[in-house]
Amino acid sequence: QVQLQESGPGLVKPSGTLSLTCAVSGDSISSSNWWSWVRQPPGKGLEWIGEIYHSGSTNYNPSLKSRVTISIDKSKNQFSLRLTSVTAADTALYYCARRGPVKLTIDYWGQGTLVTVSS
Amino acid sequence: DIQMTQSPSTLSASVGDRVTITCRASQSISSWLAWYQQKPGKAPNLLIYKASSLESGVPSRFSGSGSGTEFTLTISSLQPDDFATYYCQQYNSYPWTFGQGTKVEIK
Numbered sequence: 001q002v003q004l005q006e007s008g009p010g011l012v013k014p015s016g017t018l019s020l021t022c023a024v025s026g027d028s029i030s031s032s033n034w035w036s037w038v039r040q041p042p043g044k045g046l047e048w049i050g051e052i053y054h055s056g057s058t059n060y061n062p063s064l065k066s067r068v069t070i071s072i073d074k075s076k077n078q079f080s081l082r083l084t085s086v087t088a089a090d091t092a093l094y095y096c097a098r099r100g101p102v103k104l105t106i107d108y109w110g111q112g113t114l115v116t117v118s119s
Numbered sequence: 120d121i122q123m124t125q126s127p128s129t130l131s132a133s134v135g136d137r138v139t140i141t142c143r144a145s146q147s148i149s150s151w152l153a154w155y156q157q158k159p160g161k162a163p164n165l166l167i168y169k170a171s172s173l174e175s176g177v178p179s180r181f182s183g184s185g186s187g188t189e190f191t192l193t194i195s196s197l198q199p200d201d202f203a204t205y206y207c208q209q210y211n212s213y214p215w216t217f218g219q220g221t222k223v224e225i226k
Contacts, residue, residue, distance in 0.1 A: 046163065046206055048215040061214040062120075095162055103169070105153040105210045109162035 002026040004096045004110035012090075012117050018083040022096030022110060029072060030054040034099040035079045036106060037070060039092040047092075051099060052079055086117045121145050121209050125218035131226040138194040140221045142207035147187045151211035154183055154192045157220075158203045166205075167192065197223070 008020035037049040050060035122145035150170040155163035167183035
């Protein structure tokens with residue numbers, strides 16, 4: 001059974017960098033999946049941040065592209081999100097997720113981790 | 120970006136009701152549409168993919184239809200476990216985008 005687990009600081013200072021890691025179990029990070037990040041501000045809807053393939057190929061949301069980096073660590077079977085120059089608008093529940101090769105949409109999600117941007 | 124618009128934003132219904140949620144895309148997305156259910160404090164859960172394909176383990180009272188720019192999610196007989204927020208999502212072109220959500224409340 002595929003499981004994803006986010007980890008990282010729950011509080012980040014304005015203008016700082018948000019860094020999260022997603023540990024994958026029950027599947028290989030090198031399999032034919034895209035590994036994604038999605039966020040949800042408190043009480044609001046879902047926003048796709050970006051995704052990475054095991055080859056290192058990435059796709060990002062243009063609205064965040066200048067500040068986002070998604071990377072992959074095959075040795076640890078995990079992938080990471082880095083978001084720079086954060087503001088209060090980046091306060092959200094951050095989910096990591098898997099996009100499979102058959103359904104082509106996100107079919108597994110982590111439980112989410114809340115990141116608050118505040119001084 | 121492709122804009123996804125759901126209607127209604129909130130829906131009040133009773134157990135046993137037939138419920139329909141509409142999702143419209145700002146341009147054609149063929150059948151590249153998914154529906155997710157989200158309960159408070161939980162991650163979204165995939166219900167429907169490719170507009171009408173039922174995800175494994177999802178009750179058959181859920182169904183999806185449509186293509187192009189107009190799509191619907193139907194719950195044939197609303198159950199207590201179905202009170203939640205539902206999101207549509209297009210995966211025809213980057214960036215993937217979601218509708219704003221439809222909250223299904225108890226009447």
